[in-house]
Amino acid sequence: MAYNLSTIRAPKKANENKKRVGRGMGSGMGKTSTRGHKGQGSRSGSRQKRGFEGGQMPLHRRLPKRGFFNIFRTEYQVVNLADLAALGEKEVTPEVLRKSRLVKGKNSLIKVLGDGELKSAITVHAHKFSKSAQEKIAKAGGKAEIVA
Secondary structure, eight states: OOOOTTTOOOOTTTTOOOOOOSSOGGGTOOTTTTSOSSSGGGSTTOOOOTTOBTTBOOHHHHSOOOSOOOTTOOOEEEEEHHHHHHHTOSEEOHHHHHHTTSSOSSSOEEEEEOOSOOSSOOEEEESEEOHHHHHHHHHTTOEEEEOO
16 A cells, blocks of 8 residues: 555544543543542652552562672673684784674773684783683783783
8 A cells, every 4th residue: 555645644542632630520530530539649749669569568678689799899891712713813902802892892891711712823912811711822822911
C-alpha cells in the first residue's frame, strides 16, 4: 500500500483527550478524582518512596546481602596475548589497543593475561601483566614494560 495524503492516518490513541481530573460529575472523574476513598493515595502530596510495598518489608530488604564489595578496588581492562598477536604490531601501547578497540575508555587501566601464544617478539606497554604473560613475552624475545 502506497502512502500519500489520502491514505495517511494518525496512530491509535493519538486523538484521545488527556484525562482531566476534578472537573465535576459530568467528566466521569468527579468527586474523588480517580483517587478512591480515604487512604494514603487519596491525600494531597501523597507519594511513596521507590520500592515501597505498602508497609510490607520491601524486596530489597528481604533478600540477603552476601560477601564484601570493595569500593577502593582498581579495575583493569583485560587483553590476552592471542589478541596482541592478532594485531601484528611490533610495539603495542595503550593507544594502539584503544584504536583497535580491544580496550574501551580513555583512561582505563590495562592488564595483559597469558592466554594464547606469541610467534614474534613484541614490546608491550601496559599497566599490569600476569606472570604467565610476562614469561611468554620474554620467551618470544619481546619486552613487557609497565606504564606508570
